[in-house]
Each structure stands twice: as C-alpha cells, then as structure tokens.
Amino acid sequence: MPTMHAGNIAIVGASETTEIGSLPQMSMLDLHAEAALNALRDAGLSVADVDGVATAGPLAMEVSHHLGITPRWLDGTMVGGGSFMLLVRHAAAAIASGAARTVLITHGESGRSRVGMNPWVRAPESFVGQFEMPYGAQMPYSTFTLPVMRFLHERGMDREDLARVVVAQRQWAVKNPRALKRDPLTIEDALSSALVAYPFTKDMCCVVTDGGGALVLTSAERARDLPAGGRAIFLLGSGESAEAPLVSQMEEAGSFHAFRRSSTEAFETAGVGHADIDHLMIYDAFAHLPLYGLEDLGFVGRGESGAFIAEGHTGLDGALPMNTNGGGLSYTHTGMYGMFAILEAVRQLRGEAAAQVPGVKTSFVQGVGLFFAASASLVLGTADTV
Numbered sequence: 001m002p003t004m005h006a007g008n009i010a011i012v013g014a015s016e017t018t019e020i021g022s023l024p025q026m027s028m029l030d031l032h033a034e035a036a037l038n039a040l041r042d043a044g045l046s047v048a049d050v051d052g053v054a055t056a057g058p059l060a061m062e063v064s065h066h067l068g069i070t071p072r073w074l075d076g077t078m079v080g081g082g083s084f085m086l087l088v089r090h091a092a093a094a095i096a097s098g099a100a101r102t103v104l105i106t107h108g109e110s111g112r113s114r115v116g117m118n119p120w121v122r123a124p125e126s127f128v129g130q131f132e133m134p135y136g137a138q139m140p141y142s143t144f145t146l147p148v149m150r151f152l153h154e155r156g157m158d159r160e161d162l163a164r165v166v167v168a169q170r171q172w173a174v175k176n177p178r179a180l181k182r183d184p185l186t187i188e189d190a191l192s193s194a195l196v197a198y199p200f201t202k203d204m205c206c207v208v209t210d211g212g213g214a215l216v217l218t219s220a221e222r223a224r225d226l227p228a229g230g231r232a233i234f235l236l237g238s239g240e241s242a243e244a245p246l247v248s249q250m251e252e253a254g255s256f257h258a259f260r261r262s263s264t265e266a267f268e269t270a271g272v273g274h275a276d277i278d279h280l281m282i283y284d285a286f287a288h289l290p291l292y293g294l295e296d297l298g299f300v301g302r303g304e305s306g307a308f309i310a311e312g313h314t315g316l317d318g319a320l321p322m323n324t325n326g327g328g329l330s331y332t333h334t335g336m337y338g339m340f341a342i343l344e345a346v347r348q349l350r351g352e353a354a355a356q357v358p359g360v361k362t363s364f365v366q367g368v369g370l371f372f373a374a375s376a377s378l379v380l381g382t383a384d385t386v
Contacts, residue, residue, distance in 0.1 A: 002219065004092040005269045007234035007386030010223035011088075013043025013216030014233075014346040017108070020211030020332045021180055027116030031108030031212035032063050039214035044227030045102065050216075052100030054091055055107065056083035056336060063106050073100035079242065081336035082283055082367025084215075085376030088342065089238040091217045101218065108212030109334035115210075127246055140285060142197045143247050143371045148288045149199065150253040154303075159199045161306035162287040163190035166203050166329055168315045169284065173326025175316075175355035180207045181330040204287040206333035213339040215346075220386070233349045234386050236362070237270025237379040239263060247371045256368070258375035259296035263366065266377035267298075272362065274299055277379075279348050279363040280320055281341040284327040290314070293366050294322075297377070321357045324348060338367040342378065349382050361385050 002008040015038035017023075017031050026034070032055065040046055053064040054075035064071050075090050077083055084107060091103035110117050122128050132143070152158055167187055173179035185203065193201040223232040239262035243250055251257045267273065282293035294305040299320060308314065314322035323329075325344040328337040345363035347353040362385055365378040 002096050004089070004096040005235060005237050006271070007236060007381065008220050009092040009095055009217055009235045010220045010232040011215055011217055011235070011346055011380070012223050012226055012228045012232050013039040013045065013214070014343050015039040015042045016213040016340070016343060017211050020178060021209055022112050023110070023210040024113040024115060026110065026210065028058065028108050028110050029062070029066050029116060031110065031210065032058070032106045033066055033108075035108055035212035035214040036063070036067055036104055036106045039216050040104070042228060043216040045216060050102050050104045052091065052094055052103035054087040054103060054105045056087065057107070057109065069104070073103070079369030079374035081285065082338045082369040082374060082376050083336065084338040084342060085365060085367035085378050086240050086374075088215065088217065088235065088378055089240060089376060092235050092238070095217060095219055101222070103217045105215045105217070106212070107214065107336065107339035109336060110210045111334035112208050112210045132246055132248060140371055144286055144288065145197050145199070147247060147250065147253045147372060151288060151292065152199070154254045155306070156303070157306045159191060160187060161291065161309070162199060162204050163187045164306065164309050165284070165287040165290050166190040168309050169323050169327045170330050171315050172324045172355050173330035176326050176331060177354060179326040179331045180209055181326070200286060203329070206285045206328040206337070207330065209332045209334050211332055211334050213343050215339075215342065231350050232383065233346050234381050234383065235378065236272065236381045236385060237266045237268070238377060239265025239269065240374070240376040242369070242374040243372065245370060245373050250372050256292050256296050256372050256375065259293060259366065259368070262375040262377040263297040266364070266379050270379035272379060277320070277362050277364045278360045279324065279345065279357055280314070280322040281345050281363065281365045282322060283337055283341055283366060283368045284323055284329055285333060285337060287329065289368060290322060297364070297366060324353060324355050324357060341365055341367065345380050349380060
C-alpha cells in the first residue's frame with residue numbers, strides 16, 4: 001500500500017470560482033458548487049467520479065448533496081482558515097489507505113456579501129467567551145495585537161516591518177488581474193492608512209471578499225491515466241499541529257510552536273530541506289503572520305524576518321518568492337484563506353500563475369487556524385521532484 005507522501009498522491013484538479021470579489025448574486029453553497037465544478041472540469045472528471053468530499057464551514061454532506069455526490073468518505077475538519085491544508089493531508093491519507101479513490105475538497109464563502117452565511121458567534125460559555133471576550137479580544141485584529149507587540153519587542157522590530165510585508169506582497173498583486181488591491185503601495189502609505197487596532201492599520205489587515213476554490217485529489221498511479229495527468233502536482237510531505245483555542249494560552253506569544261511542529265514534520269516526510277524550496281505561501285490574514293512564518297518554519301533565524309523581507313528576498317526576483325498572488329492582504333480573503341494559498345502554489349508549480357516565478361518545482365504552503373490555534377504545512381512538487 002502506498003504512503004500518503006513521497007509523491008504518491010496527486011492534485012489533478014484545482015480552480016477558484018469564476019469570479020472573486022463582491023458576488024452578492026451567489027450564496028455560500030453556490031460558491032462551493034461553482035468552484036467544485038470548475039476544479040472537476042480542470043481535472044477532466046465529473047461528480048460521478050468523486051467518492052470522497054471534504055470541506056470546512058458547512059457540513060461536508062451539505063456540499064455532497066448539493067452536488068449530487070454519494071460519498072463513502074467525508075471530512076469536515078474545521079480549525080479556521082488553515083483547515084484546507086489539513087484537509088489535503090487527510091484526503092491523502094484516505095486515498096493511500098483505500099478509504100477513498102477521488103476526493104473533492106471545496107471552499108466557498110460569502111465573506112463580503114454574507115449571502116447564505118451563518119452569523120459568526122462566539123458562545124459566552126466557551127473558553128473564549130469566558131476568558132478573552134470580556135477583555136476586548138473579540139475579533140482577529142484585536143486578538144492578535146498582544147502577540148504581535150511581543151514579537152516586535154523581542155526582536156527590536158517595529159511597525160515599519162509590518163508595513164514592509166504589505167508593500168512586498170502588493171508588488172505581486174500589481175501583476176495579478178484578479179487581485180482586489182492592485183495599486184502600488186509605499187511603506188508610508190501602509191503606516192498612514194486608518195488605524196484599526198494598534199499596531200495594525202487597515203492595509204495591514206486582510207481584504208474581505210466573496211469567492212471559493214476547490215481541489216481534486218487522487219492517487220499518482222490513477223493520475224497518469226487522466227486527461228489532466230500531465231499537469232498533476234504531487235504531495236511530497238505534510239504536517240499538522242495545534243495549541244490552545246485561546247491566544248492567551250499560547251506556549252510562547254512571540255513564536256507559534258504549532259508552526260514549528262507542523263513544518264518540521266512536513267520537511268521530514270518530504271525528505272527535503274529549506275534550500276530545496278522554490279516558492280513559499282504563508283497564510284497572511286494580517287501582516288505579522290509572514291514574519292512569524294519565516295522564523296518559525298526555519299527559513300530565517302530568530303529576529304531576521306523583517307530584514308529578509310526588507311532586502312527583497314520574498315519579492316519580485318527574490319530568492320524565496322512568497323505569497324505571489326498578493327496574499328490575503330491584497331489578493332482575496334473570504335474569511336478562510338487557506339484554499340487560495342494552496343491554489344496559488346498549484347498554479348506556480350504548473351507554470352500558470354499570473355505573476356509566474358520561473359522554474360518553480362517545489363512549494364511550501366503554511367496555514368494557520370483561528371488565532372494562533374492550529375497549524376498545517378504542505379510540501380508540494382512537480383513530477384520532476386517525485
């Protein structure tokens with residue numbers, strides 16, 4: 001029986017909804033369905049070929065029923081925006097074990113228009129409701145503030161380092177016709193935009209959009225016989241981990257240990273090192289996450305992330321191109337961004353990205369769940385790496 005890593009599992013279909021941005025004419029389930037059908041079309045398959053369905057948000061059986069699929073495997077793992085990295089890992093395990101043959105992973109959110117969406121409510125009896133919300137930690141931007149301030153203080157960094165993240169990613173978005181924000185930006189622009197919650201200005205916070213995306217996974221052996229087999233992308237390694245659902249209970253405020261654990265396992269299972277990675281996607285709902293990611297994933301040393309970005313290493317023509325679609329800060333962010341990070345990695349590996357980086361053969365994709373609660377890492381590669 002093949003393992004779930006080492007290129008034995010293939011992504012054969014990958015697509016977003018036809019449009020992203022403001023889509024008040026489409027409900028949440030409409031977005032799931034359109035993304036799913038686009039991804040199946042990309043794979044040269046139909047709903048009749050799918051026997052596994054995974055999603056985060058609605059119940060997986062809501063999506064399968066809406067699409068007319070009778071699954072024999074379901075996964076509804078929900079840890080926030082990074083859920084889709086975990087779902088790729090879980091789908092790979094299911095395919096490797098024989099629990100499913102072809103898995104469809106879907107995402108759809110009317111994050112901007114709120115059509116068909118359940119209200120976002122944190123129950124007062126929950127841990128967060130009891131121990132954080134009464135003190136003002138109610139939304140992502142007000143929950144992340146204290147860890148970010150600790151991170152910057154410990155490293156002798158400041159808000160300009162957050163602004164540089166925004167500017168570096170906007171350079172990629174300028175080249176992407178689908179990005180919500182495409183106007184060039186300076187450090188001064190990012191610092192002077194409206195203050196949301198110190199140290200975050202509006203430009204340091206993610207955009208809010210409607211949209212969706214989907215992936216189709218199957219075994220590498222089966223992928224060879226499919227119409228899209230020549231464009232298949234392979235799972236080389238993966239990892240997942242979690243801490244507490246409360247930011248106040250992080251193991252270390254200035255470092256996310258779940259990032260460290262999941263990325264270590266991903267590198268080990270893939271059998272590659274940092275120098276082998278051509279392209280990097282780090283979930284970036286807010287400007288601090290790429291800084292944490294670069295350090296906790298081990299691409300730079302402690303306190304070196306700000307200078308690494310300032311020197312242009314993650315930008316155009318940089319040594320480690322990062323968040324090349326513009327990220328959640330400029331491209332799109334429906335509320336859960338993880339699917340879009342995976343899709344950009346697939347596009348880069350296929351050579352089909354709007355801002356294509358030459359010669360990409362490996363991509364590392366990092367997801368975060370809730371507010372420093374969960375983590376998942378994927379190492380993806382082309383056929384040359386298997």
